Amino acid sequence: MSNEIDDLKKIVAQLQNQVTRLSDQEEVRKLQYKYGYYLDKCLYKEVADLYSDHPDTCVEFLGGRYNGKEGVKRLYIGRFAKTFVSGRNGPVHGFLLDHPQIQGIVDIDTNGTRAKGRFRSMMSAGTHESIKDTHPRGLVQWWEGGIYENEYIKEDGIWKIFRLKYFPFWHATFEKGWSHTKPNYIPFMSKKYPEDPNGPDELLEDAMMWPDTRVVPFHYTHPATGEQVADDDLRAPHFGGDPSESLPPLVLSKPQSEISG
Incomplete structure (x- = not known):
């Protein structure tokens, strides 16, 4: 009888x-x-x-890394708010900036305090013609597609974003689409804080933009084989070209605490 009870306790613990x-x-x-x-x-x-x-909190975006909570605020409350909505918190009339979050794959670590997630965003954005003379972007409409490979942390029982890494994979004007995207359509970060008051703390070497189609590395292994995708298969050579002669695969950054440990 005691063995049965012990077995039931194990099953309950596993289910919990x-x-x-x-x-x-x-x-x-x-x-x-x-x-x-x-x-x-x-x-x-x-x-x-x-x-x-957490001191290792960061946002990686367009070739720059914003470190810590202060860096996060500098990007969103500083750079984005001033650029898009004249420094206010909230929308302005006639400006569209939709960020659907889709295809979410989330994995929790064995301790139950950290997680990794991969999401896709397909953004539609632009201004209405009625505000073309008052909004600094003028009359504009564009598409954007991107991949998130993020890390999350549980603090005092609440899940929070720990390290957000967004790769804006492609941009396109509404009129001509992605086949005609101009080079450097959205310029990468070029100046750090404080030279740029709303700039990142670090500039990243491995930024990418369409038509670069390298694979953003997966935080998870293949569900059937248990293996990671081979490095050469993460590259994007020209059609018929040698992968080894193309740009190196992207590498996801790690928290400083992991590197030091």
Whole structure:
């Protein structure tokens, strides 16, 4: 009888762990979706509050890394708010900036305190003709597609964004589409803070933009083979070209605490 009770206790413990893991996955997924909804309406203070206060917290975007919570605020409340909505927190009339968060794959670590997630965003953005003379962007409309490979952390029982790494994979004007995207359509970061008051703390070497189609590395292994994709298969050579002669594969950054450890 005691053996049966012990077996039942083990089963209950396993089920509890599984329920907790599934619950954590859903909470992280909801966190990323909420990020997208706040970002849609330029609610940059709310976006910044989704981030952890951990010293390794960061955002990687367009060839720059914004470090710590102060760096996060500098990007959203500084750079984005001033550029898109004249420094306010919230939308302005006639400006569209939708960021649907889709295809979310979330994995929780064995300790249940860290997670990694991969999401896709397909953004539509632009201005209405009624504000073309008052908004600094004038009359513009564009498409954007990007991949997130993010890390999350549980603080005091609440999941927060730890390290957001967004790769804006392609941009396109609404009129001509992605086949006619001009080179350097969205310029990479070129000046650091404080030279640029809203600039990143670091400039990254391995930025990418369409028509560069290298694979953003997957945080997870193949579900059937348990293996990572080969480095050469992450490259994007010209049609019929030798992969080894093309740009090197992208590499996802790690928290300083992991590098030091």
